[in-house]
Amino acid sequence: MDNKENIALDYRYELPVVEGNLKKSDIDDLIAAPLEKKANKNFYISLALSGTALLIGVVCIAITLFNGIGVWGNNQPVGWAFDIVNFVFWVGIGHAGTLISAILFLFRQRWRTGIARFAEAMTIFAVMCAALFPVLHTGRPWLAGYLFPYPNQNGLWINFNSPLVWDVFAVSTYFTVSLVFWYIGLIPDFASLRDRTLSKTKKIIYSILSLGWRHSHRQWQHYEKAYMLLAGFATPLVLSVHTIVSFDFAVSVLPGWHTTIFPPYFVAGAIFSGFAMVVTVLLFVRKIFHLEQIITLNHLEKMNKVILATGMMVGYAYAMEFFMAWYSGVPTEQFVFINRAFGPYAWAYWIMISCNVLFPQLFWFKKIRRSTTAMLVIVILVNVGMWFERFVIIVTSLHRDFLPSSWGMYSPTLIDFGILLGSFGLFFTLVILFTKSMPAVSMSEVKAVTEGAQPQHHGVSDHE
Amino acid sequence: MNNNPLFAVAAVYDNPDKIISAVTKIANSGYRKFDVNTPYPLHGMDGAMKLKSSKLGFITLFFGLMGAATALLLAWWTLSVDYPLIIGGKPFFALPAFIPVTFELTVLLATVSTVICMLTFFFRFPANSYPIHDTQYMKDVSGDKFGVYVEAADSRFDLTELTILFNETGAVRIDQIYLPAKEVYPLFQPKFLWFLFSVFVITSIITYFSLNKLMYMEPFDWMADQQKQSVQKMSAFYSDEFGMRTPVKGTVARGFIPYKYLGQAVPADTMKNPLPPTSSVLELGKKKFLTFCSPCHGNFADGDSRLRGQFVNPPSLHTNRARTMTDGFIYHIITNGQNAMPSYSSQVTREERWSIINYLRVLQKAKNASDADLKMAKKESVSDGK
Numbered sequence: 001m002d003n004k005e006n007i008a009l010d011y012r013y014e015l016p017v018v019e020g021n022l023k024k025s026d027i028d029d030l031i032a033a034p035l036e037k038k039a040n041k042n043f044y045i046s047l048a049l050s051g052t053a054l055l056i057g058v059v060c061i062a063i064t065l066f067n068g069i070g071v072w073g074n075n076q077p078v079g080w081a082f083d084i085v086n087f088v089f090w091v092g093i094g095h096a097g098t099l100i101s102a103i104l105f106l107f108r109q110r111w112r113t114g115i116a117r118f119a120e121a122m123t124i125f126a127v128m129c130a131a132l133f134p135v136l137h138t139g140r141p142w143l144a145g146y147l148f149p150y151p152n153q154n155g156l157w158i159n160f161n162s163p164l165v166w167d168v169f170a171v172s173t174y175f176t177v178s179l180v181f182w183y184i185g186l187i188p189d190f191a192s193l194r195d196r197t198l199s200k201t202k203k204i205i206y207s208i209l210s211l212g213w214r215h216s217h218r219q220w221q222h223y224e225k226a227y228m229l230l231a232g233f234a235t236p237l238v239l240s241v242h243t244i245v246s247f248d249f250a251v252s253v254l255p256g257w258h259t260t261i262f263p264p265y266f267v268a269g270a271i272f273s274g275f276a277m278v279v280t281v282l283l284f285v286r287k288i289f290h291l292e293q294i295i296t297l298n299h300l301e302k303m304n305k306v307i308l309a310t311g312m313m314v315g316y317a318y319a320m321e322f323f324m325a326w327y328s329g330v331p332t333e334q335f336v337f338i339n340r341a342f343g344p345y346a347w348a349y350w351i352m353i354s355c356n357v358l359f360p361q362l363f364w365f366k367k368i369r370r371s372t373t374a375m376l377v378i379v380i381l382v383n384v385g386m387w388f389e390r391f392v393i394i395v396t397s398l399h400r401d402f403l404p405s406s407w408g409m410y411s412p413t414l415i416d417f418g419i420l421l422g423s424f425g426l427f428f429t430l431v432i433l434f435t436k437s438m439p440a441v442s443m444s445e446v447k448a449v450t451e452g453a454q455p456q457h458h459g460v461s462d463h464e
Numbered sequence: 465m466n467n468n469p470l471f472a473v474a475a476v477y478d479n480p481d482k483i484i485s486a487v488t489k490i491a492n493s494g495y496r497k498f499d500v501n502t503p504y505p506l507h508g509m510d511g512a513m514k515l516k517s518s519k520l521g522f523i524t525l526f527f528g529l530m531g532a533a534t535a536l537l538l539a540w541w542t543l544s545v546d547y548p549l550i551i552g553g554k555p556f557f558a559l560p561a562f563i564p565v566t567f568e569l570t571v572l573l574a575t576v577s578t579v580i581c582m583l584t585f586f587f588r589f590p591a592n593s594y595p596i597h598d599t600q601y602m603k604d605v606s607g608d609k610f611g612v613y614v615e616a617a618d619s620r621f622d623l624t625e626l627t628i629l630f631n632e633t634g635a636v637r638i639d640q641i642y643l644p645a646k647e648v649y650p651l652f653q654p655k656f657l658w659f660l661f662s663v664f665v666i667t668s669i670i671t672y673f674s675l676n677k678l679m680y681m682e683p684f685d686w687m688a689d690q691q692k693q694s695v696q697k698m699s700a701f702y703s704d705e706f707g708m709r710t711p712v713k714g715t716v717a718r719g720f721i722p723y724k725y726l727g728q729a730v731p732a733d734t735m736k737n738p739l740p741p742t743s744s745v746l747e748l749g750k751k752k753f754l755t756f757c758s759p760c761h762g763n764f765a766d767g768d769s770r771l772r773g774q775f776v777n778p779p780s781l782h783t784n785r786a787r788t789m790t791d792g793f794i795y796h797i798i799t800n801g802q803n804a805m806p807s808y809s810s811q812v813t814r815e816e817r818w819s820i821i822n823y824l825r826v827l828q829k830a831k832n833a834s835d836a837d838l839k840m841a842k843k844e845s846v847s848d849g850k
Contacts, residue, residue, distance in 0.1 A: 028607055140683075140686070149538060149542060155547065157546065159549070160561065160562050161551045170564065170568050176575075176576065177571060192607065194606075195602055195603045195606035211592050212589065214501060217501070217502060217515075218515070220502070220509075221518050222520055222586045223505070225517075225521065229524050229574075234575075236567075236571070237568075444503055447503055455480040455507060456481055
């Protein structure tokens with residue numbers, strides 16, 4: 001956009017959250033436009049692309065189900081491979097959504113309003129993609145009910161000591177809470193859409209979805225309280241989820257996994273990759289749906305700053321792992337890390353280092369932070385790098401551990417790649433359908449942060 | 465124009481400051497049944513409406529504690545009471561290991577019940593219709609206007625006074641909202657019944673199909689059909705088509721002396737029973753007898769087989785013939801088989817065979833006890849066997 005003007009921005013003052021002096025009714029029109037207009041060619045092209053990827057995934061999953069997971073590349077000693085790599089990758093992607101919607105809400109960051117809804121939706125879709133992999137890895141997904149404690153005919157209970165059971169609880173709680181949080185945010189918007197729409201069927205659908213919402217302040221009062229409570233719970237929840245995911249590794253005694261730095265390191269990595277994914281998708285969404293005034297360059301710049309900060313945390317963690325390996329004096333531990341950087345999977349390691357630590361450093365330059373093309377390239381690299389981070393952690397630690405006689409190599413099969421592609425297909429198909437069927441930006445929240453939206457002098461304020 | 469009773473009188477404003485001052489005035493004049501509708505929450509409105517702060521937090525607290533308690537109790541009861549298992553050398557109640565699940569359940573219950581309680585207690589869900597729906601007023605406040613209405617049911621309700629008040633405070637428009645015509649939906653409409661019926665039929669079909677058909681199809685059949693030889697299955701590989709294999713004829717394991725009298729119907733000589741009838745030997749003998757002999761010979765060796773005529777009924781082992789057989793001869797029968805009775809040498813080890821024989825002797829004695837034996841038994845039980 002108008003780069004020159006923006007570069008002269010004065011950061012000492014709060015930048016307007018919504019640009020271009022949009023009126024409140026314009027905001028509604030803008031946000032509701034994709035829902036009310038007929039879909040154009042671009043929509044169908046992108047849907048066809050992502051749908052194809054999804055179909056490939058479905059076919060590969062069907063092959064897996066029919067033949068068992070022997071069709072994957074997993075072997076001894078690399079028993080955890082693509083499935084867990086992808087699981088951790090997708091769960092991590094999801095975390096940005098909760099961070100934006102809950103943590104930034106608690107910090108009263110008003111710029112979150114433009115991107116929160118979208119990021120929350122991405123959380124839900126990413127967790128759906130993530131859940132796919134461990135469930136498939138069990139080999140018989142239709143028996144997944146055994147993962148939950150219920151009195152069954154075998155008289156057996158689940159093992160509450162196991163990190164894998166913690167995972168089940170963490171991911172399912174995370175999914176449920178994210179979904180509820182997202183839906184709560186959508187209720188007022190569904191009500192607004194219900195009152196806008198001229199179509200009869202849409203009206204019925206929106207009436208049902210909006211649960212009789214009438215924008216009454218007597219409702220808003222409880223609503224805001226509930227929203228705050230949910231944000232307050234979602235914040236520790238998001239930290240706990242990736243902590244527990246990291247426990248899957250850290251609680252074992254495998255060199256390269258058994259370290260206490262894992263929980264914070266994983267959480268930072270999750271936020272890092274999640275923000276990268278949000279920026280990637282938002283860049284397209286704001287362009288396609290003309291939301292540049294609501295999802296402004298300032299918002300993207302702020303997200304890039306978060307990416308820079310978390311990228312450096314991740315870099316610190318990489319360095320710390322090496323330091324601890326040396327400092328611990330455990331030979332196997334030291335070997336695993338040297339093997340990581342210079343062994344047969346060194347290429348993966350250096351892709352990870354360059355994509356996660358080196359390239360994000362370019363965000364120190366304001367020009368690059370505010371250039372849409374440059375940031376698109378960098379955030380995609382970050383996504384690639386974070387996928388490789390999980391690959392490096394899992395595969396390089398497993399393929400050579402204590403006993404040289406049981407060392408081995410891992411290479412994925414076509415089916416592995418097909419399911420990975422399919423998960424991207426699922427994700428983007430859901431994202432595309434979401435942008436077309438629900439308000440991708442929160443109407444009520446954005447309206448509340450426009451200029452002159454709030455009273456100048458608070459009457460008898462007991463608010464916050 | 466409208467015969468329905470008046471529900472409320474409403475005013476629409478286009479400026480947040482104006483509505484706050486109007487609402488302050490309404491609340492100060494003593495109106496209770498009024499409400500404010502704004503497209504987003506306005507700062508300071510709680511004070512202007514004189515609302516007490518939301519009590520939702522208590523619900524969250526209560527259910528959060530419930531979640532924590534549920535998780536801990538469940539983990540404790542399942543892993544240390546109902547089915548105690550030692551896992552990784554941890555104690556049965558390994559509190560640190562239960563923390564993650566406890567935390568997750570706390571969050572889950574707290575958030576979900578907060579939302580459900582908010583919807584049901586404060587928003588009157590599932591009732592979702594309200595008189596102001598489908599009015600121009602609602603459309604305005606849904607978009608970019610701010611509105612306030614006072615219900616006709618309020619005891620102080622005075623149309624003219626309110627109109628003046630609204631006008632003074634700068635309302636853009638004043639509306640009168642009427643109650644919508646009452647709609648009645650009888651519960652037992654044919655359409656509704658049809659709907660219920662079809663739901664019933666569809667759920668039954670799906671349930672039947674998935675439980676009785678799907679779960680027996682590949683690959684959902686618990687992988688029952690696998691490419692391996694399992695017991696009792698025919699084998700296409702071996703010429704005799706038996707899946708279960710016995711040792712190759714004539715092979716002798718190391719340190720194992722083959723049975724001398726194999727194949728002789730009536731052996732020239734028999735072996736001596738090496739095992740004394742100690743209680744552990746009898747225990748083992750009972751177990752093996754019940755497993756291997758009782759299907760044909762009956763639990764008490766009465767010859768009452770459980771085979772329902774699918775196999776020749778064996779004789780009772782309480783006959784004179786059986787009681788006077790030497791231990792070595794019974795051993796021979798088990799090892800070698802006799803007429804219809806097959807050899808059990810591949811299923812029952814040597815020690816087990818002798819134990820079974822000792823146990824069989826106990827059964828025989830019990831069935832044919834004389835008065836002297838009973839006296840003896842009584843004496844032993846009184847003196848505790850010493």
